[in-house]
Amino acid sequence: MTRGRRRRWRLGLGAAVGALLAGTAVTPSAVADDVTDYTVTVDPSRTGATIDDTMYGVFFEDINRAADGGLYAELLQNRSFEYSTADNKAYTPLTAWTVDGTAKVVDDAGRLNARNRTYLSLGAGSTVTNSAYGTGITVVKGGTYDFSVWARGDSTLSVRLSDADGALATAARVATRGGWAKYTATFTATRAGTTGRLSVTSSADTALDMVSLFPRDTYKGRRNGLRKDLAEKVAALKPGFVRFPGGCLVNTGSMAGYDAASGYERKRSYQWKDTVGPVEQRATNANFWGYNQSYGLGYYEYFQFAEDIGAMALPVVPALVTGCGQNRATDDDALLKRHIQDTLDLIEFANGPVTSKWGKLRAEMGHPKSFHLTHLEVGNEENLPEEFFARFTQFRTAVAARYPDVKVISNSGPDDSGSTFDTAWKLNKDARVDMVDEHYYNSPQWFLQNNDRYDTYDRSGPKVFLGEYASLGNKWSNALSEAAYMTGLERNADVVKLASYAPLFARDDTVQWAPDMIWFNDQKSWGSADYEVQKLFMRNVGDQVVPSTGTATPSTLEPITGAVGLSTWATSAAYDDVKVTDADGNALFGDDFSGDAARWTGSGRGSWSVQDGQYVQSDEAAENTMVTAGDPSWRNYDLHVKATKKSGKEGFLVAFGVKDTGNYYWWNLGGWNNTQSAVEQAVNGGKSTLIAKAGTIETGRSYDVDIKVRGRQVTLFLDGQEWGSFKDDKPAEPFRQVVTRDKKTGDLIVKVVNAQDAQARTTVDLGGADVERKATVTTLAAAPDAENSATETPVKPVTSTFDGVADTFSYTFPANSVTFLRLKKD
Known part of the structure; x- marks a missing residue:
């Protein structure tokens, strides 16, 4: 036809x-x-x-309160009084608690244990109340809730579950005696409520720690278990694997572990040994995303959840090279060796016999049988490919020597292209790594343009794990673009062996990153449009691709048109001598800022002013401060700008082809914490990288920036030298x-x-x-x-x-x- x-x-x-x-x-x-x-x-x-059974899976990261206050069913916030300004500047050890009477948080030798350092000393006749997350504790009529507390001292505790209208359940009384011990009680809700509070009143001076309230009705009824509706939504996908625990929180923060001699390290990379064993003995940690993580949901619970939903467990361990913009690598060989040994111990914890040290701990936690771990990833989005790969190789060698059947997965950095990506892939390919993890978040247009991305990948090279991807939105148009892209993943299932949309969860009142697959609050949860697409594909994968072809849609690409713009991101910068000329050299626009800046308009972000004949943005904290000038119908033009970084984290941004605030191109010089420069295209607010190179921008130095636009071909010059070029001609x-x-x-x-x-x-x-x-x-x-x-x-x-x-x-x-x-x- x-x-x-x-x-x-x-x-x-x-x-x-x-x-x-x-x-x-x-x-x-x-x-x-x-x-x-x-x-x-x-x-x-x-x-x-x-197509392998594990083709599609889910990626869990404790972001957007996905764990505490989310998938982890614990109802109380800050249950062990460990919150700190290291987690969040607004936090104190009594965050989420109110005191009526006398109470103080103590950190001394009388603590519960070395890792659970702070506890509450509650005075006689005093009451402490937990407000939980959001509006308060949600209970259902007739629901059973298990209370527990570790206490020290001779006292009677009166424990109440109530809201502003009165009791939600009959109060409980708990008698405590002597040293630290765990005490429990059970509540049955007499009515429903969404603003509940849990209060504990002591008849005498008492020390309290690990105050907990758990719904009995967790996923599969497991103790210390998972919130049922959230776990069921993941199970309904029928995912082939679960990648955990991150993400940026894996390899950011201090690389050191807990050291009892030197005190409690509140900002360390995610280390699995912190997260296993009895919950009262697990560490807490500052979360990369700005809150505290209790580790009540730890490696044992992740393995258990993967098994419960019939998915392959795929843990990620830190490589001793930080990612997510921190860009540091350890030179401590002893620390590196310890982390490598920790990784070997992790495999023993998952697979080892009950006679082994870590297999015995797994058995003591309730799972004597092996978890059958087959894949393990080292590192996440490192932007230092050589440093990362040198350390990755040591992990890989050690695992291969002890556990040759376990595949060790590498990665290619934080983007779909650029110098980091190219270097990482070459290193991985030369070393014949089994699988490489790719991450990218791009616009819907990028996903529609790049369905053929993996058509030309080397069939004999490393396989691809697409560990994180999304089209930067939760509208149906976003999900449609991802669905179109997934047809290309399946067509190339001999190269792309694993793929997972990211992130998985978002609590709607605590969002550090969007889009997300499953959204929730304390009362309910719902799947996004992207969730529906993922579920449709996961439940109808098939086992073999049947070759097919489809005709394409007629299209005509118009030349790049648009005005020009100046911007900054967490940086102060100055601009001067803006000139726009047409292809014949005729002036279209010029501004040397010898007067005002009346011809420039912006969103109101940042602090722009003319200073000493330059247009200066002086707010170092402001992001995406773009101001624009000119005619949106301009085409085939040359843009010249003088740009100077004055202070801050990054460089400066020069925009062209600007149609409006959500549709433009910009040359991002010194982006990503001043580690690389790239041209990004924004389409309806979602950005994609078209060309990228490593490099930094010097503070105080004036740069000549020139951009030549001809049709859909763009050539970029920095200080008179060609920096790069691209042709945006993919339909x-x-x-x-x-x-x-x-x-x-x-x-x-x-x-x-x-x-x-x-x-x-x-x-x-x-x-x-x-x-x-x-x-x-x-x-x-x-x-x-x-x-x-x-x-x-x-x-x-x-x-x-x-x-x-x-x-x-x-x-x-x-x-x-x-x-x-x-x-x-x-």
């Missing part, structure tokens, strides 16, 4: 979505005004890549497809993404595949800006049937949709 867009009378997208929600098949007359014609041709005689293809086969059922699964406002009328040629006439259809379709929330779920799957399958048949895929046709073997 010929391709092309035709104008037809249709009922519109709203009618299509209504039909889908009613569970009926969507016909061509019920979708959208525009129609684009496509052809999908399947070749069942050929065999494509094998953002909205129609993508892949076909897989489920060997167990024989089903053929035709997966089609139509990420455009036009319906896609498609001729499907099955090439003689032996399938039944009736197909099961699962469709996700919504308006591009639709977004799931706590109260509305516009993006959800609708199942229907299609009774028109033939060797060649026609199917019209709705506008802005993901559709899976499951064709049963005849």
Whole structure:
């Protein structure tokens, strides 16, 4: 069938979505005004890549309060009085607690144990109350809640669970005697509440620590377990693996471990031995994302959760090179050797016999059988590839010598391209590493443009673990772009062996990073549009790619057009002598700031002013302070700017092709904590890197920045020398497809993404595949800006049937949709 867009009378997208929600098949007359014609041709005689059962998984990081206050079911905040300004400037040891009477937090030799150092000394007749997270403790009527506390002293504790309207359960009385001991009580909620408080009143002077309240109804009923609804949402995905515990928190902070002689280290990298054993003996730690992590959810619980949901456990350990902008590497050989030994001990903890030291601890914690660990990752997003790889090699060698069946995964830094990425990949490839972890967060347009990313990867080189990716939003348009990209991951399943969207969780009142797959508050949880896409793909992976081809969407790329801009990011910088000329050298714009800056407009971020004939942004803390000037219709022009970094963390940014605040290009010089420079493109607020190189910007030095725009070709000059060039000419293809086969059922699964406002009328040629006439259809379709929330779920799957399958048949895929046709073997 010929391709092309035709104008037809249709009922519109709203009618299509209504039909889908009613569970009926969507016909061509019920979708959208525009129609684009496509052809999908399947070749069942050929065999494509094998898709492993572990292809898609989840990545858990304690970000956005994903653990404490989230997946970890503990209801109280700061239960052991360990919060500190090291975690957050606003924290104290009594954060989340209020005292009525006399109480003080103590750190002395009378503590509960060496790692749980601070405790509360509560005076006679005094009360301490925990407000939990958010609005307070949520309880359900009839629910059972287990209270526990470690106490020292002879006293009677009166424990109450209540809200402003009175008791939520019958109060409990606990008698304490002598030295530190654990005491328990049980509450049964007599009514529901969402603003509960837990109060403890002591009849005499008493020391308290590890005050805890747990719902009995945890996931699979496990003690010290997981919040049921959140765990069930992950389990519903049927993920092939769980990568944990991060993320940036793995390899940031101090690299030292706890040392009883020198005191408590409150900012150290995530070390698994801190997180196992009895919870009252586990450390707490400052979280990279600005709060405290209790480690109640530790390595044992991660392994247990992975096993409970039938997923492969994939832990990540620090490589002694910090990432996430810190860029430090240890030169302490003894410390490196200890971490390597810790990694070997971790494998013993997971797999070792109960007669081994760490296997015995696993058994004592309740799991005598092996967790069958097969994969382990060292490091996360290190931006020092040589330093990282030198240390990674030592980890890899040690693991191979002791546990040759465990695959050790490396990584390629924090971006999809650039000098760090290229260097890391060369090192990994030369050393024949098993697998390399790639991370990138880009705009939806990037995902639509780069479906073929892995088509040209070396089939004999290291395999790819796409450990973190997302399109920087939770709208349906974001999820559509990710779905289109996932068809390329499956097509290249011989190279891409593992893939996980990131991050997994976000508590809606504590968000350090968005987008996220699953959102929650104390009362409920909901899956984003991206969650629905991930679930559809994970539950319908198939075992083998069936080669297929699809026609493309006609497109015409216009030249780059837009105004110009100046910006900073956590830096003070000065600009001067801005000149814009057309391709013939004629002046379009000029400003030497000898007067005011009236021709420049901005968002109001930062502090811009004309100082000594320069335009200066002086607020070092402000981010994305862009001001713009000129005509958005400019094309084929040269931009010249003099730029000087005055102070701060980074360099400066010069923008071109500026259409509005969410659509532009900028040359980011000295970005990423002044470690590299790159050209980034913003599309509807989401940025992607087009070209990047390592390098720094000197403070106080004036740089000549020149940008030449011709059509879609851009050439960049720094101090008169060509720095780099690129051509932004890749179309953002909205129609993508892949076909897989489920060997167990024989089903053929035709997966089609139509990420455009036009319906896609498609001729499907099955090439003689032996399938039944009736197909099961699962469709996700919504308006591009639709977004799931706590109260509305516009993006959800609708199942229907299609009774028109033939060797060649026609199917019209709705506008802005993901559709899976499951064709049963005849």
